[in-house]
Amino acid sequence: xxxxxxxxxxxxxxxxxxxxxxxxxLFLLLNxxxxxxxxxxxxxxxxxxxxxxxxxxxxxxxNDFTAFHPEFIKVKLGHFVGFAxxxxxxxNLIKSHKYSIGISLVFAFITEFVQLFFxxxxxxxxxxxxxxxIFSVLFIIKxxxx
Numbered sequence: 001x002x003x004x005x006x007x008x009x010x011x012x013x014x015x016x017x018x019x020x021x022x023x024x025x026l027f028l029l030l031n032x033x034x035x036x037x038x039x040x041x042x043x044x045x046x047x048x049x050x051x052x053x054x055x056x057x058x059x060x061x062x063n064d065f066t067a068f069h070p071e072f073i074k075v076k077l078g079h080f081v082g083f084a085x086x087x088x089x090x091x092n093l094i095k096s097h098k099y100s101i102g103i104s105l106v107f108a109f110i111t112e113f114v115q116l117f118f119x120x121x122x123x124x125x126x127x128x129x130x131x132x133x134i135f136s137v138l139f140i141i142k143x144x145x146x
Contacts, residue, residue: 017093024089025107028082032111033118037075054116058123065125079126083108084133097138104134 031037034046083104090100108130115122 014093017089021086021089021093024086028086028107028111031078031082032115032120035119037120038071041071041074049119051117051119056116058121059113059116060124061121062123062125064121065123076126076129079129080133080136082133083130084137087134087137091137091141097141101134101138105131108134 030046031040033048034040035049036047040046086107087100087104090103091097094100108127112122112124112127112130
């Protein structure tokens with residue numbers, strides 16, 4: 001009886017984590033696909049614009065990194081926190097830093113790359129910020145376990 005209750009709790013926790021990962025991933029994708037992050041943040045609207053021939057080399061542009069706009073810190077912090085949360089959820093599901101980090105990094109790359117097709121500026125430096133968020137989970141968990 002006790003074993004069955006324990007198994008039910010574990011299954012329930014697993015289902016909750018899977019649902020949370022799916023919703024968080026969809027939230028990150030919505031932020032990736034929307035035409036204007038500012039419209040999404042302030043007007044609570046989103047639109048989609050498909051670009052059939054994106055400039056793939058723009059992925060490696062760094063000249064706009066210093067072009068601070070009013071929401072620069074908030075947007076970059078969103079990259080960091082968004083992927084830290086994704087990695088944390090994945091780690092809690094699969095209990096392996098190696099796989100949670102790998103999955104999170106692949107997802108981060110895909111979201112940055114796909115932005116080029118939605119009229120957005122997918123950038124390598126944003127991928128780096130996403131990666132810092134992902135690896136911060138590893139460091140925080142290691143520090144807390146020490």
